[in-house]
Amino acid sequence: MLTKRQSDILQAIVRHYTSTGQPVGSKVLADNLPERVSSATIRNEMASLEEMGLIAKEHSSSGRVPSTVGYRYYVDNLLDQQAVHESDVAIIQNSFGQDFNKIDEIVARSADILSDLTTFTTFTLKPEQKMARLSGFRLVPLGNQQVMAIIVTDSGDVESQNFTIPRDMNTDELESVIRLINDQLSGLPLTEVLTRLQQDIPFKIKDYMHSPNGVLDIFDNILSHASSERFFVGGKMNLLGFSHNHDPNTLQALYGLLDQNERLSTVLDPLDDSINVRIGSEISNELLDDFSLITATYDVDQYGKGIIAVLGPTRMPYSRTIGLVSAFRQELAKQMLDYYHRYYDQ
Amino acid sequence: MLTKRQSDILQAIVRHYTSTGQPVGSKVLADNLPERVSSATIRNEMASLEEMGLIAKEHSSSGRVPSTVGYRYYVDNLLDQQAVHESDVAIIQNSFGQDFNKIDEIVARSADILSDLTTFTTFTLKPEQKMARLSGFRLVPLGNQQVMAIIVTDSGDVESQNFTIPRDMNTDELESVIRLINDQLSGLPLTEVLTRLQQDIPFKIKDYMHSPNGVLDIFDNILSHASSERFFVGGKMNLLGFSHNHDPNTLQALYGLLDQNERLSTVLDPLDDSINVRIGSEISNELLDDFSLITATYDVDQYGKGIIAVLGPTRMPYSRTIGLVSAFRQELAKQMLDYYHRYYDQ
DNA sequence: TTTAGCACTTGAACGAGTCGAGTGCTAAAA
DNA sequence: TTTTAGCACTCGACTCGTTCAAGTGCTAAA
Numbered sequence: 001m002l003t004k005r006q007s008d009i010l011q012a013i014v015r016h017y018t019s020t021g022q023p024v025g026s027k028v029l030a031d032n033l034p035e036r037v038s039s040a041t042i043r044n045e046m047a048s049l050e051e052m053g054l055i056a057k058e059h060s061s062s063g064r065v066p067s068t069v070g071y072r073y074y075v076d077n078l079l080d081q082q083a084v085h086e087s088d089v090a091i092i093q094n095s096f097g098q099d100f101n102k103i104d105e106i107v108a109r110s111a112d113i114l115s116d117l118t119t120f121t122t123f124t125l126k127p128e129q130k131m132a133r134l135s136g137f138r139l140v141p142l143g144n145q146q147v148m149a150i151i152v153t154d155s156g157d158v159e160s161q162n163f164t165i166p167r168d169m170n171t172d173e174l175e176s177v178i179r180l181i182n183d184q185l186s187g188l189p190l191t192e193v194l195t196r197l198q199q200d201i202p203f204k205i206k207d208y209m210h211s212p213n214g215v216l217d218i219f220d221n222i223l224s225h226a227s228s229e230r231f232f233v234g235g236k237m238n239l240l241g242f243s244h245n246h247d248p249n250t251l252q253a254l255y256g257l258l259d260q261n262e263r264l265s266t267v268l269d270p271l272d273d274s275i276n277v278r279i280g281s282e283i284s285n286e287l288l289d290d291f292s293l294i295t296a297t298y299d300v301d302q303y304g305k306g307i308i309a310v311l312g313p314t315r316m317p318y319s320r321t322i323g324l325v326s327a328f329r330q331e332l333a334k335q336m337l338d339y340y341h342r343y344y345d346q
Numbered sequence: 347m348l349t350k351r352q353s354d355i356l357q358a359i360v361r362h363y364t365s366t367g368q369p370v371g372s373k374v375l376a377d378n379l380p381e382r383v384s385s386a387t388i389r390n391e392m393a394s395l396e397e398m399g400l401i402a403k404e405h406s407s408s409g410r411v412p413s414t415v416g417y418r419y420y421v422d423n424l425l426d427q428q429a430v431h432e433s434d435v436a437i438i439q440n441s442f443g444q445d446f447n448k449i450d451e452i453v454a455r456s457a458d459i460l461s462d463l464t465t466f467t468t469f470t471l472k473p474e475q476k477m478a479r480l481s482g483f484r485l486v487p488l489g490n491q492q493v494m495a496i497i498v499t500d501s502g503d504v505e506s507q508n509f510t511i512p513r514d515m516n517t518d519e520l521e522s523v524i525r526l527i528n529d530q531l532s533g534l535p536l537t538e539v540l541t542r543l544q545q546d547i548p549f550k551i552k553d554y555m556h557s558p559n560g561v562l563d564i565f566d567n568i569l570s571h572a573s574s575e576r577f578f579v580g581g582k583m584n585l586l587g588f589s590h591n592h593d594p595n596t597l598q599a600l601y602g603l604l605d606q607n608e609r610l611s612t613v614l615d616p617l618d619d620s621i622n623v624r625i626g627s628e629i630s631n632e633l634l635d636d637f638s639l640i641t642a643t644y645d646v647d648q649y650g651k652g653i654i655a656v657l658g659p660t661r662m663p664y665s666r667t668i669g670l671v672s673a674f675r676q677e678l679a680k681q682m683l684d685y686y687h688r689y690y691d692q
Numbered sequence: 693t694t695t696a697g698c699a700c701t702t703g704a705a706c707g708a709g710t711c712g713a714g715t716g717c718t719a720a721a722a
Numbered sequence: 723t724t725t726t727a728g729c730a731c732t733c734g735a736c737t738c739g740t741t742c743a744a745g746t747g748c749t750a751a752a
Binding site: 038040041059060061 | 724725726727728731732733734
């Protein structure tokens with residue numbers, strides 16, 4: 001456990017370092033502490049803090065820099081009341097237009113707004129659609145053997161995909177299959193729809209058409225697309241600004257990571273419903289050792305929970321960023337509820 | 347006009363510099379020229395070349411580097427027969443799958459293939475759709491006030507967009523409008539459809555519905571989307587590798603440019619149907635002074651002409667890159683024709 | 693016209709010296 | 723016992739001079 005003075009010193013070090021980027025020495029600290037003590041005393045205290053692993057030197061006679069553990073302690077114990085600027089709240093509210101036609105549009109826009117505010121890179125995920133139920137398949141002929149398949153869920157998600165009908169496929173057959181699917185699978189959760197599509201449906205379809213494989217692949221394809229979770233990434237290029245490492249290869253690797261949804265989702269998984277901060281090596285991913293990740297869920301009542309996340313440098317203004325995330329998750333939840341109410345309640 | 351020996355020297359300088367990135371001195375050149383001359387002679391010749399503005403020194407005692415004018419001369423007069431490696435041709439052919447459901451997919455894939463091959467950044471634009479004709483509007487109700495509007499052109503382009511019907515809008519009214527539009531506008535070129543939508547159609551619609559504005563905006567919106575030209579960008583992140591300038595601000599500005607289609611299209615406009623090379627300052631855009639841009643059209647017969655382009659460093663292997671572009675435009679045209687034939691000829 | 697030779701220029705790499713900001717430690721003061 | 727003043731020490735950043743290699747331009751001879 002730290003003494004009051006040690007806390008003060010650690011806090012001052014983090015504040016100073018995150019805002020200037022320079023290691024902090026005993027003299028500067030002496031001028032910035034609430035109680036006046038000499039630089040020598042501070043040096044002694046810093047020696048203790050270093051022994052505890054909270055701060056570190058870059059070289060033997062440099063000032064101190066917070067370590068991962070130090071940031072951790074700061075975030076857990078020394079954070080300001082996360083006061084969110086009213087102007088920021090106003091910006092958030094005004095940035096959402098009202099002309100959203102899809103949940104995805106809200107989510108994508110969210111990532112951009114949040115990255116503009118924080119100047120970092122952000123991720124957003126819409127509420128889990130796992131429990132969403134199939135409300136209908138549609139098939140729209142486009143002429144010339146082309147067909148657009150559309151799947152709609154009761155949570156308002158729409159996924160469409162074009163495909164081409166094999167020449168040997170009969171349109172009537174296709175229509176009956178669609179009817180069958182709508183009859184049998186409407187109202188079921190997407191997960192179950194997927195399994196049914198692989199199990200009993202092929203069996204039943206046999207009666208209607210002679211080559212059912214191609215069609216089912218299409219449904220499979222579009223369905224798994226609809227039920228797959230895709231992160232929207234905002235402010236990708238901000239990374240260039242706050243990454244310390246400007247080596248092209250490292251950057252390319254990082255950007256590769258941002259494009260791989262599977263890898264992202266393991267990294268961004270929020271542990272609980274609070275605002276979660278992972279610092280440097282705590283984000284078990286070598287590429288992200290110099291970054292901090294703030295993740296949070298947002299709760300859209302019966303429509304499920306989504307995720308927002310901010311990726312910034314370890315030396316980020318934690319208080320401000322956490323405040324922004326906190327304000328943002330609320331506003332986002334509100335926007336989504338608005339959206340759902342506008343279109344689905346009556 | 348350059349003497350044979352001057353040509354040889356310029357050629358050797360460009361070759362050497364593009365492959366090593368190091369300024370080239372008289373000694374190295376002496377070893378690499380077809381006819382054996384002393385380094386002193388070469389120094390004299392280089393002095394002439396420099397006076398003509400074809401090469402330049404980085405500092406008073408450094409080797410020479412090609413200038414923009416020098417590259418220009420090289421590209422115009424000294425290029426190898428652009429022999430394309432058979433293996434590259436094979437790669438191009440194999441990289442196109444056959445499971446394309448949309449022209450856009452082919453175009454997007456093209457940008458990726460070409461950027462992988464060149465290791466540079468590439469742009470592709472599908473054949474001009476200006477002359478494409480509207481073959482139909484579709485309107486698919488998705489439930490809960492939501493509707494998906496689909497527009498299909500005779501060139502097989504499909505554009506869809508969700509929107510929400512205002513509560514005061516009558517579905518029957520909407521249907522009659524759709525019918526009207528299909529009746530009146532099918533078969534017309536998209537450009538004309540756009541103007542008609544703004545001129546006589548609103549007048550006619552008045553009879554069918556009391557608040558025509560919202561609907562027409564939607565049509566307008568989706569139509570201009572369909573007829574807008576959008577470049578696909580491949581290998582964005584390759585830019586990190588070949589840009590000399592690693593300054594985050596410059597990079598961000600560059601990436602900003604890649605996302606602005608309007609600005610791109612002024613830059614990428616190919617002057618004619620040959621393969622066009624613009625070097626450094628010739629690409630009238632300050633941001634691109636250290637880059638070279640190779641643009642070319644590809645010709646898909648009656649379906650129009652599209653554009654492909656490669657953005658690389660001024661010191662790129664011109665011969666190889668031009669060869670690749672040349673082979674690629676042919677294969678791409680073939681792929682598109684295949685696609686069209688597969689789906690539109692009977 | 694070409695070439696050998698030579699004086700000259702330049703950036704890169706290296707070491708020595710200085711400076712400033714920081715440290716740890718000791719011994720005296722509180 | 724805690725705090726502080728003082729001091730020797732360390733290290734990176736910077737400057738300066740030196741050396742080295744790779745170039746150059748120019749001159750005079752071949």
